[in-house]
Amino acid sequence: MRIAVDLNRCQGYAQCAFLAPDVFVMHGDEALLYDPDADEAQRAKVAQAAAACPVQAILVDAVDTGGAVATADASAEVVSGAR
Template identity: 45%
Template sequence: MSDPETLDVIVDMDLCDGHGQCEFAAPAVFQLDDEGELQYEPHPPASERGRVEQAIRLCPVQAIKLGS
C-alpha cells in the first residue's frame, strides 16, 4: 500500500539518456551526477507532485512515470 505522504517515482534507466529536463523541473527529486547519470529520489514527498508531473511531461524519451 502506498504512503499518501510520498510519491512513487519510477525511472526506466534503460530509456534515460541524461537530457536533464527532469532536473530543471524537479531539482529536489532528480539530479545528474558528474558522469551525466541520473540520480533520483524514488519516494519524494507528495508536495513535489506538480514538479514531478512537469518532469514527466518534459522527458524527451518518456523514461519517468508515477507508480501507484
C-alpha cells in the same frame, strides 16, 4: 508518491533535474540520481518533469489510502515520462 525511472531509456537530457531539482539530480554528465519516494508536495514539479522527458523515461504512481495504485498519462495529475 513513488517514482521509477527507466535508466536504460534515459538519455541524460536533464529536463527532470531542471524542473524538479529536489527529486532529480544529474551526477556527472550522464548519471541520474532520484528520490523514488518523493514527497507528495513535489507532485506538480514531478509531473512537469515527467511530461518534459523527451524519451518518456519517468513513471509516477500515486498510492491512495485504500492501497490501490493509480497511474495516468502526461495529461493527468499522475504522469509517465521524464527528463
